[in-house]
Amino acid sequence: MTDTIEEALVTTAGVSPASGRRTAFRVCPLCEAGCGLEITLDGDAVGRIRGDRDDVFSHGFICPKGSTLRQLHVDPDWLRQPVVKRDGRFVPVSWDEAFAEVDRLLGPVLAERGRDALAVYIGNPTVHSLGAQLFARPLVRALGTPNVFSASTVDQRPKEVASALMFGGSLTVPVPDVDRTDLLLMLGANPYESNGSLATAPDWPGRIEALIARGGRLVVVDPRRTRTAEAASEHLAIRPGTDPFLLMAVVQVLGAEGLVDTGPAGPHLDGVDEVLALAAPFTPEAVAPVTGLDAEVIRGLARDLAAAPTACVYGRMGTTTALFGTVSSWLVDVINALTGNLDRPGGAMFTKAAAGAANTRGRGGTGRGVRLHRRHSRVRGLPETLGELPVACMAEEIDTPGEGQVRALVTVAGNPVLSTPNAGRLDAALATLEAYVAVDPYINETTRHADVILPVPSALQRSHYDLALLQLAVRNVAHYSPPVLPLDDGQLSEWEVLARLALVAQGMGADADPALVDDLTARALVDAAVADETGPLAGRPGEEILAALGERRGPERLLDLMVRTGPYGDGFGARPGGLTLDVLIENPHGVDLGPLEPRLPEVLRTPSGTVDLAPEMIVADVPRLAAALDTFAEGFVLVGRRDLRSNNSWMHNVEVLVKGKPRCTLHVHPDDAERLGLADGADAEVRSRTGRVVIPVEVTDGIRPGVVSIPHGWGHDAEGVELSVARRHAGVNSNELADHELVDPLTGTAVLNGIPVEVAPA
Numbered sequence: 001m002t003d004t005i006e007e008a009l010v011t012t013a014g015v016s017p018a019s020g021r022r023t024a025f026r027v028c029p030l031c032e033a034g035c036g037l038e039i040t041l042d043g044d045a046v047g048r049i050r051g052d053r054d055d056v057f058s059h060g061f062i063c064p065k066g067s068t069l070r071q072l073h074v075d076p077d078w079l080r081q082p083v084v085k086r087d088g089r090f091v092p093v094s095w096d097e098a099f100a101e102v103d104r105l106l107g108p109v110l111a112e113r114g115r116d117a118l119a120v121y122i123g124n125p126t127v128h129s130l131g132a133q134l135f136a137r138p139l140v141r142a143l144g145t146p147n148v149f150s151a152s153t154v155d156q157r158p159k160e161v162a163s164a165l166m167f168g169g170s171l172t173v174p175v176p177d178v179d180r181t182d183l184l185l186m187l188g189a190n191p192y193e194s195n196g197s198l199a200t201a202p203d204w205p206g207r208i209e210a211l212i213a214r215g216g217r218l219v220v221v222d223p224r225r226t227r228t229a230e231a232a233s234e235h236l237a238i239r240p241g242t243d244p245f246l247l248m249a250v251v252q253v254l255g256a257e258g259l260v261d262t263g264p265a266g267p268h269l270d271g272v273d274e275v276l277a278l279a280a281p282f283t284p285e286a287v288a289p290v291t292g293l294d295a296e297v298i299r300g301l302a303r304d305l306a307a308a309p310t311a312c313v314y315g316r317m318g319t320t321t322a323l324f325g326t327v328s329s330w331l332v333d334v335i336n337a338l339t340g341n342l343d344r345p346g347g348a349m350f351t352k353a354a355a356g357a358a359n360t361r362g363r364g365g366t367g368r369g370v371r372l373h374r375r376h377s378r379v380r381g382l383p384e385t386l387g388e389l390p391v392a393c394m395a396e397e398i399d400t401p402g403e404g405q406v407r408a409l410v411t412v413a414g415n416p417v418l419s420t421p422n423a424g425r426l427d428a429a430l431a432t433l434e435a436y437v438a439v440d441p442y443i444n445e446t447t448r449h450a451d452v453i454l455p456v457p458s459a460l461q462r463s464h465y466d467l468a469l470l471q472l473a474v475r476n477v478a479h480y481s482p483p484v485l486p487l488d489d490g491q492l493s494e495w496e497v498l499a500r501l502a503l504v505a506q507g508m509g510a511d512a513d514p515a516l517v518d519d520l521t522a523r524a525l526v527d528a529a530v531a532d533e534t535g536p537l538a539g540r541p542g543e544e545i546l547a548a549l550g551e552r553r554g555p556e557r558l559l560d561l562m563v564r565t566g567p568y569g570d571g572f573g574a575r576p577g578g579l580t581l582d583v584l585i586e587n588p589h590g591v592d593l594g595p596l597e598p599r600l601p602e603v604l605r606t607p608s609g610t611v612d613l614a615p616e617m618i619v620a621d622v623p624r625l626a627a628a629l630d631t632f633a634e635g636f637v638l639v640g641r642r643d644l645r646s647n648n649s650w651m652h653n654v655e656v657l658v659k660g661k662p663r664c665t666l667h668v669h670p671d672d673a674e675r676l677g678l679a680d681g682a683d684a685e686v687r688s689r690t691g692r693v694v695i696p697v698e699v700t701d702g703i704r705p706g707v708v709s710i711p712h713g714w715g716h717d718a719e720g721v722e723l724s725v726a727r728r729h730a731g732v733n734s735n736e737l738a739d740h741e742l743v744d745p746l747t748g749t750a751v752l753n754g755i756p757v758e759v760a761p762a
């Protein structure tokens with residue numbers, strides 16, 4: 001720790017420090033919370049980073065990760081120029097050489113085997129970058145491959161699919177109105193450590209403490225006594241993967257006891273009777289043995305949800321990364337609807353985002369819905385959802401010979417070797433590729449297999465707007481951040497990297513101008529906006545709109561267009577006083593657009609114009625759930641866990657976040673430890689069908705007997721990884737244990753919580 005700002009000031013790598021003290025404000029892009037930061041600089045030297053007390057959403061809250069943007073920016077392992085592999089070693093090259101190498105590598109694969117031989121993986125950090133969000137899509141289109149994978153199919157696709165089927169849009173996800181609810185039932189989520197997910201809200205701890213202080217209740221359902229569970233009014237230590245049985249039983253009680261009251265959403269709901277009929281066999285007594293919860297506790301929970309003035313059910317990782325992930329995700333909102341809490345203050349509500357949301361465009365209240373399972377993966381026949389294949393089949397698409405075998409790969413951020421199931425097989429498969437191009441700042445467990453790595457600037461050198469995450473916020477907010485620091489000499493912005501890569505993939509050569517992609521993207525967005533007969537630009541000449549966007553280029557031009565044509569935008573003059581990018585720039589602490597308001601039916605994009613409470617695809621999966629009542633596997637299972645100082649695999653190269661007691665340990669209940677002969681601090685061997693790890697034991701009564709836990713994102717000791725700090729705190733890769741064949745069949749999402757394992761002393 002340094003005592004003064006002066007001591008803390010550092011000269012950023014590759015940047016000549018300009019003089020002059022200044023303060024910059026920007027949104028932290030590291031997780032879904034989107035906290036406002038106040039950054040003290042002297043010229044280009046970064047000093048203190050703390051929470052922005054004037055931020056309209058976070059009000060000064062910050063977690064330990066937020067203040068480490070400086071460390072990330074100056075990390076010597078962060079690549080500042082492209083590298084290509086020569087004789088097994090990465091060597092720095094110019095951008096022109098790097099793109100020429102990409103062209104040289106991808107060209108023959110595409111020419112000889114076609115686009116089926118190519119795959120692309122879009123990693124989770126992409127959603128935390130404005131440039132990547134806007135330009136990854138044109139890249140994917142330019143690659144033209146059916147083999148599109150993303151981090152969404154690691155853990156959230158079940159919720160997206162359930163929302164798409166019920167409401168007509170994959171990001172039309174009701175979020176808990178945590179600031180106004182009286183009772184929050186939270187399943188498989190730990191926002192005290194993760195800062196929330198699919199429910200954007202800075203300072204979850206403060207919001208939960210406020211809920212309890214105003215006389216509300218938080219009930220946490222989790223096999224572990226997490227920090228969130230410790231703060232809760234009640235903790236139900238359920239058996240992993242059995243949430244849908246609990247939720248079905250709640251629905252059964254609501255129906256059997258005449259507690260259904262759909263409230264204001266009632267006229268917009270379709271399928272109430274069908275859902276109640278489906279739930280009939282799942283009585284609390286029937287599900288008690290499989291869930292490990294007392295039948296009367298389940299019954300009481302249902303009654304409480306029905307009786308509370310307002311209540312909300314919210315499910316996350318534990319519910320979506322399980323065998324019945326889509327069914328669980330669906331049931332969460334079924335209960336919100338049946339208790340009258342869907343779309344009402346204090347319940348589960350829909351955000352109205354300022355930019356980029358499909359559910360604010362076009363005619364509201366009806367739509368085309370979504371088409372799912374339009375094709376299946378080559379090797380195992382896993383279903384496509386939302387244009388992507390599940391990551392659970394990525395390795396086999398690479399290592400299984402035959403027509404359409406993937407031989408070339410492009411990754412944009414992410415680290416699938418640490419974050420996707422059966423990681424060992426994927427690691428081996430990547431080594432066999434004929435061409436692999438990574439857009440990434442690090443030589444990590446995944447990108448060490450690349451032939452070319454194209455690095456992106458640090459977060460402080462990028463502008464930011466949470467296009468996706470602000471569609472899931474618990475309050476309507478808009479917040480744009482310009483770059484805090486300039487690019488170094490010779491650095492390319494992220495959008496230019498992605499655009500040039502797209503042009504190479506389209507056969508336009510290594511030196512094509514990225515402005516081509518920018519102009520085409522802007523033109524396409526303008527054309528869509530003027531074609532929207534319900535929008536503010538209906539019928540106006542596209543050229544006029546493009547001219548009105550002025551000199552801006554890249555993400556800023558596209559964002560300005562999206563904001564101005566959004567629900568709060570100025571409509572290019574049609575709505576004087578409305579939002580523009582200039583207005584956002586004038587408000588560095590963000591613009592508060594107010595609490596969530598009811599949006600039914602205009603938020604819907606289903607063909608029926610109603611909330612489909614009984615989507616055919618999900619209803620067809622209920623018999624599988626019923627059959628599992630008697631067959632749900634007994635035995636030891638592995639679940640994951642989060643840590644406040646960690647963020648998947650991203651933050652392990654920051655010393656201040658990884659120092660101290662090792663956190664990659666095996667949590668074991670004392671009874672299990674005694675029975676298995678496991679000693680605290682000694683090593684245990686954990687085996688699954690797909691892998692084996694040796695890991696230190698941490699005995700704790702904060703976990704349910706029969707369950708063990710390992711955090712994911714670790715395992716940094718592979719040969720060739722150039723993460724000097726992370727390597728010293730390597731840990732083990734828990735995804736070597738995740739079985740790629742154990743999936744939710746509706747989405748192909750693999751089980752990450754509830755993996756059958758055997759545990760023994762090492």
Ligand code: SF4
Pocket residue numbers: 028029030031032033034035061062063064065066067195202
């Ligand atoms: S909670 Fe998330 S957004 Fe907020 S400071 Fe921490 S990492 Fe950044």
